[in-house]
Amino acid sequence: MYRYDHYDQAMVEARVAEFRDQTRRRLEGKLTEEQFKPLRLMNGLYLQLHAYMLRVAIPYGTLSSRQLEMLATIADKYDRGYGHFTTRQNIQFNWIRLEDAPDALADLATVEMHAIQTSGNCIRNISCDHFAGAAADEIADPRPYAELLRQWSSFHPEFSYLPRKFKIAVIASERDRAAMRLHDIGIRLVTRGGALGAQFYVGGGMGRTPMIAPLIRDFVPIDQFITYAEAVLRVYNRYGRRDNKYKARIKILVHELGAEAFRREVEAEFAHLIEVGVEPPRAELERIKAHFADPPFAEGPTTIDAGDPAFARWVERNTHAHRHPAYVSAIISLKPAGGIPGDASAAQMRLVAELARQYSFDEVRVMHTQNLLLPHVAKADLPALWQALARAGLASANIDTIEDIIACPGLDYCSLANARSIPLAQRLSERFAATGRSAVLGELKLKISGCINACGHHHAGHIGILGVDKKGRENYQLSLGGSEAEDVSLARITGPGFDEDGVIAAVEKATEVYLAERKEGERFLDTYRRIGMEPFKEAIYGG
Amino acid sequence: MADDLGASPDVVQLRFRSDEPVDHAAVTVDAAIEQSNATAVRIEPGDDARLLLPVLERLALIEINFPAFTDGRGYSAARILREAGYKGELRAVGDFGVDQLSHLVRCGFDSFAPDRRLDEADACRALATWAHVYQPAADRIMSGRRTIAELRHDG
Known part of the structure; x- marks a missing residue:
């Protein structure tokens, strides 16, 4: 998993201090609600029907056990003992008091977490294939590229007041498990002639005008892909509609210009930005990649002894092929029959964190389908994992069924x-x-x-x-x-x-x-x- | 004189330049291109900053107007001008507050004439928020500021 160095830690702490000061000025009346709103949104604080909601970023859906335990602490300390996992791999807390928000963010910063850009008209948390680094069918691990995008997009000075929100997803296989083409930018890593690059789909989205993103560039060399993203964002920031918030997403710009004309604009900006030189040094990607090295997989049985029919059903529905033959990825359904999709109690979060420590190299993923998953579980450990989940009511064998709503x-x-x-x-x-x-x-x-x-x-x-x-x-x-x-x-x-x-x-x-x-x-x-x-x-x- | 955007000079509250301020009234982008003696221009959000590139040499002041602080087009306009080598004064004018200052500076603005006077202590604090930055912007062109990734790898 990616770990912060002192630069990353300082950035998050600077943001907490900034937001604490902004909140103070709001509470003192020096900022009007109109002035404060975009600032609090960029810190994940969104006003719902009954209270503020805090949306915490889970970059590319990856959590350590310690981080998940902190989410449980936040739920207990500042909320009502539960959280709600979202379709963009984040978590929302529904009952946050404005006065407490800076403290909650400070607590999150102690475990390398934040709520930066989880709302507002800016580049949102980068999402990713939840099986990244584990799936048998991916051509590369998309997480290092998502992390590079996270850093590039964090506090971007040019792109903090976009026409509308902007969502990016990264995948690296033919299978799309991240709704990639329904994002403002969908990136699929591909190889051409042995070289790695990025396919750019731009202008997808749901909302009131759903659109499937057209392919804008079939292959951007991997050492230029941040530059290409910057070109797309600049074209959008300059030309995206601002007269009507319902027509302000990039999908409308792509649609109104046409994919061809949009591509020409992006390509011209890309050629210019290549000259300016905005791509991070190649060594940075290598540094990030080292954080995503394989955990120490052990050899073990490559078959699963599914004696118990209930266990067999769970294995059938809730596990996914791993590229190591002795492992699977195991999905923990947050969709119990009659339950609230995506909700988890603090106790459940703590249990999953403990199980991840025990069975999945300390790692948990959030899926865009509002479930959790343990990415690397030895097949030999599956019965014990299943029993522990079943005891806690977390073993619903219903992934991708009509119950998995x-x-x-x-x-x-x-x-x-x-x-x-x-x-x-x-x-x-x-x-x-x-x-x-x-x-x-x-x-x-x-x-x-x-x-x-x-x-x-x-x-x-x-x-x-x-x-x-x-x-x-x-x-x-x-x-x-x-x-x-x-x-x-x-x-x-x-x-x-x-x-x-x-x-x-x-x-x-x-x-x-x-x-x-x-x-x-x-x-x-x-x-x-x-x-x-x-x-x-x-x-x-x-x- | 219809292109003249105002007789009174802006109230410049912050300025990070040592040269003499230009007190000419700014003209529109179209007028700046047509009038070979124009030295000050004002860019509105919908204007294409690149139209000014052929005449950058003679401009001493470019104002970029923010009618609403949530309209971020001016940030792109500013960077484009700095990327094209503009060295003159780049002034943010209009509706922005202390919380926009650090991003504005990073995009190349070096003078500020806000609609509402900024609290000086709050402004100083806001400008000092970011000890380091993740991505290059106009600050690299203006002051050679290096990004976190560059610091990580070049010491």
Whole structure:
């Protein structure tokens, strides 16, 4: 894992001191709320419906046990004993007092953590494939590149007042486990003729105008990729729309200019910046890479003795192939039937931290699907790990099933929301777990957003649900056929919306169509793509 | 005179230059290009700073206006001018506070005429916030400031 040196530590501490001073001036009335707002947002402090929310950055989703334990401490000390893991691999605390925020940030700084740029119109925390450094199918470990981007983007003097927020994801395999093409910049590491480089997809995003990012450059030599990112950001900062916040994301600029014209602007700026020379020294990348050296893997059994059927189900659903044959990555579901997606109590965080210490070289990852994972678990240790998780109610064997719902905080917390997301997610997971149908349905990604800002990724759900306000009542629109993966697509609305009971019934009908129509090996999404919307519509609205 | 943007000189609160301040009224970007005797210009957020590159030699003062501090286009304009070799005064004008100062300086501004007078103690503290920086900006061009990555590897 990356560890701070004295420079990194000093930067984070300088930020804490700066924010403490800003908070003081706000509380003394020297800063108006309008002046303070962008500053607190850039420090992760966002005003929700009932209180301030503090969003803590988890760079590329990687945590040490000590860091996860600090998150548990923050939850106990400043919040109500729990936190909420987000779709960008961060964690949110929902009940923070403004006066306490500088102290919480100071506590985080003691374990090399921060809330820098987790909100606001700036470059946000860099996200990454959660299996980075462990997956059998990656061509390079994307984390060093994400760390280089983290440093470049932190307190960037030119890009701190962008037209709108800016999200970057980095992956390094054909499989996309980070919703890469639904980011403002999606970077895929690739090799061409033996050389490593970066593919740049620019202008993706969800929100009220979902777009899949087009390919802007197929290959940027790896020792120029920061410069290319800077060129994209400069074009965006200069030309992105500022007249309407709903048209201010880079996707709108790319769309309105057209990918070709946008590319020409970026290429011209890139050529200029190459001359200026903004790329970090190559030695810096090598220094960072050394932090991500393999842990000391040990040889061991390469098969798993899955005697217990419950254990076998968990192994089947919740583990992922590791590039070392004696290891797997083990996913800890934060989606218990009837639970709140992505929530973890302080006690659960401490347990996972301890298990990571015991079984995964002191490392935990946060997944964009709002689950946790232990990246490097010896196959021989899996039964013991599973038993420990099961004792704590953390062994739900439901990854990528219809119970593994992504949901935004919705109207329970968020002042933007039109409808509640959490109770609907709870009822759906409870319903499908109770009937045992989740396992039969296999991979089926259901995502719920409580408003058109799409924080719950409903556009990218195999089944998506969007909460809207209909004459003062919560109403839910159903959509089908989205994907955030390498087969990326945007979901289409089925038709008129439903109340809460109605949308649950409609989801059940959609799954029945799939079960009746599916061919061997087809996922829900595959069947939908083959037979189209009509049969689903008929089942949902007909008769 | 329609291009003249104001008769009274800006109230410059902070200035990090030793030469004499220019007290000419600034003209628009279009006027600065057309008028061969113009030495002071004001850039608005929507203006393309690169239009000035052919006439940089004769400009002694470039003002960049921030009608709202949340509109960050002026930061790019400033860096572009410094990257093109502009050595004259680069003045931030308008709606910004102490919390924007360090980024403004890093992007090449060396004079400040804020709408609201800055608290001097707060401004000093803000300017001293960052002992080091992660990325190069105009401060490398202006003062040879080295980044953290460069310090790590070149001692």
